[in-house]
Amino acid sequence: MSEINKLMVGLDIGTTKVCVIVGQKNENGKINVLGIGKAPSLGGVMRGEVTNITKTVDAIKIAVQQAANLSNVEINTVHVGIAGEHIRSFQHSGVKIRENSETEIMAHELEALEKEQHRLSIEPGSQILHVLPQEYRIDGRHGIKDPIGMTGTKLECNYHIITGRVTAAKTIAKCVENAGLQVADVVVEPIASACAVLSEEEMQSGIAILDIGGGTSDLAIFHDGKIRHTAVIPFGGEIITADIAEAFQIMEKQAELLKVKFGYALPEATKSNEIVVVPGIGNRRPKEISTRNLANVIHARIKEIVEMVNDEIMVSGYKNKLNLGIVLTGGGAQLKYIDQLVEYVTGFEVKLGFPDQHLGKGLVDEVKSPMFATGIGLVIKGFEGDREAGNNVKGGVKKEQKDKAKNGGILSIFGNFTGGFKNWLDDDQNLNDFK
Structure with a gap:
């Protein structure tokens, strides 16, 4: 089958959201985004690791159905990301x-x-x-x-x-399997994100990518065209939300809204007299929160995370070789003025990474956000692995093509399972504790 006719599906199981991207490569080698699905993780994932299979399966099903409906594709195989402190x-x-x-x-x-x-x-x-x-x-x-x-x-x-960790990967596989899907391969998430937002020239010159997710912040360093260092910082956007909730004694969902709508990484970027009113709980009086105080809480935690990242860059031995600085991606990269804070702490040039350089047509505007970098990268890695293996692994099939195949057409709906991930499933280790 020609590469431009194949479909690849990326599945990003994050701490705060599950994201599904359906992509097809066009004649120019770009990815046409045919479908997108996104669902809250429903508390089934903590710091990048699945802790509740049932909730995670439900989120996967919702995201897959959304992507399938948009793309008119029957999704059966996914290229899944893996993250967490265990990496x-x-x-x-x-x-x-x-x-x-x-x-x-x-x-x-x-x-x-x-x-x-x-x-x-x-x-x-x-x-x-x-x-x-x-x-x-x-x-x-x-x-x-x-x-x-x-x-x-x-x-x-x-x-x-x-x-x-074997159990972490097996749990992901269990979730995918229970959602009625197959795993084509597994990719460490910062590698996938780098594929989506970095060019070959950037990787050659020397650059770091920092993927700030809900549960973790993942670092990957590239130089001379190769990945040189990887690290996982066990904090992400979720702990900032928890800090806000604790500091102002409000619900976490209120804290998340405050962070997204009014949050700044730099306190000096806010207006000192700006106040946000948060509704009280159970007929209690509403709370008035200064955006400057909110920014102080956010700044303290983000600065701590970035300092840990800077330490990892020092340990890597590549601090003096990051000629193009740091690229920020992930949902946490959308926090206002975070690029300036990272630049201040590390001393590097910093820019936001958008997964648009590899995109062709389709739902392009919908995924031109740092939060979709991993999902797009998983689709790209799917095509790379497929080409290297010389097989017919793919993510799904157009529904009209499947109908045609049933009527005598030659179409392989399921490809060969070539990834090393399959070996992780051979041992019937008990995963009931995660349900």
């Missing part, structure tokens, strides 16, 4: 001694060396999610980006390896 990363060097040093290095040798890294001994209860080549060495020669066609005896590669 870890480390560097590792793989080595292969070649039998014939005179023969040219072939692509299958690099693939075999990469597959070996998936068998590394890691922390019990964890599973390798991504094995990302950094640079190759041949007989001690450093800095080789692509060794194919070269010769030598000792082939080495430095890898950036990302792991996640």
Whole structure:
């Protein structure tokens, strides 16, 4: 099947929302957005991890149905994101001694060396999610980006390896399965977001992406075209909402509305005499809240999160190589003046990341927001993985095409399950505690 006829579906299971994007690649390689679905997570996800399967399944079903109705697509397979405090990363060097040093290095040798890294001994209860080549060495020669066609005896590669907790991934799989869907693959969310908002030139020059979600803030650093460092900060927009609710003794849904409508990351950007009136609960008197005081609460927590991000950038060793600074994305990036605060704390140039450079036609205006970066990125990663694997994995099928297939057309509705994610489902570990 031609790539431009395939459909990919991204499923972003976030702390505050579940988002579904249906995309189709056009003849120019851009993504036409055919359908969008969004539903509150209903308290089923905390800090990026599913804590209640039933609530999460309900949210997935709502979002999927919305996207299916808009796109006229029957959704059956999804490319799902994974996030949470359990995401870890480390560097590792793989080595292969070649039998014939005179023969040219072939692509299958690099693939075999990469597959070996998936068998590394890691922390019990964890599973390798991504094995990302950094640079190759041949007989001690450093800095080789692509060794194919070269010769030598000792082939080495430095890898950036990302792991996640097995139970967290299995719980996601259980939710997807209970919603009547299949998992095509799983992608760490900051990688997906980067695919949506960063260009190859930016990744080459040196840049960091900070995805501020509801439960976590995810950092990924790119340099020389490669991902160099990843980290998860265990705080996001939800804890800011909780801070507001506690500071002013109001309900969390009121605090969320205050944050979204009147919240500022910089107190000095507010009017000192501006007051917002919040209705009282149970016939109690309404509360008057100064937008300056509101901004002070928000500023304190955001500054703490950004300082933790800055520490991670220091630890990465790439602080002096981020030539293009930091890109902010995720729902939290919509907070007013947050870019200026991040710039002030880190010293880097900061801009907001919008997932528009990869978009073609369709519901483009609806997804031109940092909050949809992960969903769009998952669709892009779906097409990338499909092309690399050379299979027919896809997210869904146009309903009129399915009817045609039933009447004798040749159409594979379900593709091959090629991702390593399937291995996570083989062990029938009891997940009832999450229900």
